[in-house]
Amino acid sequence: MTVTVTESWTIDDDEPVRVSPETVSGVLRRRIDSGRLETWLASSSGRSLAFVTNSERAMVMLLEEAGDPGEHAVTPQAEGSSEGFALSNGQHDEYPDEDTVPVREALRLIEHIVGTGSWPLDARRVVDR
Numbered sequence: 629m630t631v632t633v634t635e636s637w638t639i640d641d642d643e644p645v646r647v648s649p650e651t652v653s654g655v656l657r658r659r660i661d662s663g664r665l666e667t668w669l670a671s672s673s674g675r676s677l678a679f680v681t682n683s684e685r686a687m688v689m690l691l692e693e694a695g696d697p698g699e700h701a702v703t704p705q706a707e708g709s710s711e712g713f714a715l716s717n718g719q720h721d722e723y724p725d726e727d728t729v730p731v732r733e734a735l736r737l738i739e740h741i742v743g744t745g746s747w748p749l750d751a752r753r754v755v756d757r
């Protein structure tokens with residue numbers, strides 16, 4: 629008999645909030661609307677999922693453990709860069725557009741990762757390890 633362990637995810641904040649594939653997009657959108665542009669999700673297996681946005685594009689990174697350089701979603705051949713990625717420590721970053729994805733795509737990726745534990749098959753990403 630095979631037992632499947634389901635990974636659960638929470639918003640890693642002062643007051644952690646458990647999310648599901650059905651709720652994570654709404655939670656992230658509300659955080660964006662309130663000016664919270666950086667969100668870290670923590671899984672029950674010790675993995676981390678980062679979502680940093682400027683409200684138009686987002687950096688999505690999946691890390692296997694603390695100190696892991698991880699992997700991040702990309703938009704190959706995108707040109708230019710975007711500013712306004714505000715981190716919780718007050719830092720404001722600018723990223724090449726090829727290293728980010730539109731927010732709508734970022735939310736789709738995060739919903740899938742929260743639901744299945746892995747990137748969608750069609751996700752374009754770069755492994756930074």
